[in-house]
Amino acid sequence: MTKVRTRFAPSPTGSLHLGGVRTAFYNWLFARQNKGTFVLRIEDTDAERSTEESAKGIIESMQWLGLNWDEGPFFQSERLGIYFDHLEKLRKAGHIYPAFDTQEELDEMRAIAKKEKRNPIYDRRALKLTEAEIKQKMDAGEPFVWRFKVPDTEYTEIPELLMGEPDEHKIRNSTIGDFIITRPGTNDNPGMPLYNFACVIDDALMDITHVIRGMEHLPNTPKQVLMYKALGYKVPQFIHLPIIMKNNKKMSKRDKDYDPNFPVSILERRDLGYLPDATLNFIALLGWSHPESQELLTPFEILENFSVDRLNKANPNFDEQKYMFINGWHVKNRHDYELVETVTPHLEKAGYDLSAYSKSDLEKMMAMEKERCHLLSQFPEALKFFFITPESYEEKGIRKSFYVPEADFILETTVKMISALTDEEMNRATLDSKLAAMVMDLGIKYGIVGPIIRLAITGRTKTPGLAEIIEVLGKDETVKRLENARAFIKTLPPLPVESEATA
């Protein structure tokens, strides 16, 4: 049994998007699981659209996701000699022929085909050219492309593992048409190889055993199989994955209702605070399911359980809410110290000064908020009150808590209690019991006291627990804020009558 070899072969014409991540991940999984080899190849034969920046972005994305490759990255632009050698081989064997048709002529042919409700396949007019005619045109420097002569055998069989009939997929050759394998060029200045050509040569030469890619490539596959055969190479197994949709449409950044809050670019997702493990977890579930129906998985658990026969054939829809939920789960299950590292850039980006807090303080903040934040980018807002002393208070909270007649007295009592604490007592557990005892003494319900203190020290009505906050905030800052709030309450105008009326 030959060793499994898979590859991910993106074109560097933009950022790696979520659909590409799925393809890359499945290839990676399949290789890793079979103790095989995973190859990264950059398909940059389209000089017009390919950019170095995109290639870098793709590599960065793969690294960020942890999808490590064993060979590559190979760049097709550096392998042109190989393709031209193969072109020569095909030419000598009579598998290809030059075509001098202009773009306009081809457009016209397609228009006619459409009008006649036919599949627009090439009519082989260039095949009628005599040797002499061809030579004359070539010598004159007329640009031409190379077309592959599709054999007249009735069917081409695709070894497809997922789609269609089990293990077999037949396409009628009459529906294929002689496809172009190079861009236009002349004898002196040959045209660049095209996808269906370069891809086959590379997959063959790189000994790829399983080609796992999106369904949109299924119609290319018979052409490629024909190419393998013409070249005398072994045809690999194909696995065509269903296309990831969004609102039942192909997910794309060219989409009309594309929402920048939900980017398709994986690097943009990263900047928004999505975690690589969560991304892989969510993406894996788009078309694959765990044998025991578990859904919250680490990459390792996915690897342990992945199998091609649990792949789904129908196009899945990309569900942002589930992605967010899964991300939240992964955030929640990260160690606080890891979170400090990944969240710190987000806090700095928000302009916060972290110097007032120790590493352990920051870890405590993570512990406080990680069950609330589904995205890393939500931490700055959630943690804002630790870095910025509140200058105003939530309107709703003021009405509900600061207008309580005992509010000032409660805050005063709290100030006294906190001030009397030793440094050793400034910990969560002690603060908890001290607060409870104070509430008991006050004889007022915690449900009233708590919100008043909360609002005073954070300016908000919804936060983590009071003891945790005070512990991290420290004695001085807490007291300062409590006094601020007392001063604020004194400036409060009498409760407007209308608020009663509107209630």
Next chain:
RNA sequence: GUUCCCAUCGUCUAGUGGCCUAGGACAUCGGCCUCUCACGCCGGUAACACGGGUUCGACUCCCGUUGGGAACGCCA
């Protein structure tokens, strides 16, 4: 239009002829927990596209209809 692919709750899915009165997850709606929020826990609503076969028996197999998707590039 042509060729190809697909079809279970709103969404992702389990299901490979009897275990299905169709299971789980997200979302949603109730409730519990609680100093708030969140987390967590408990519970509810919600699906086999339709029509024919095959079979003792069909969500599962076959055919058709309908619906959805992809490709039809001198892009990949």
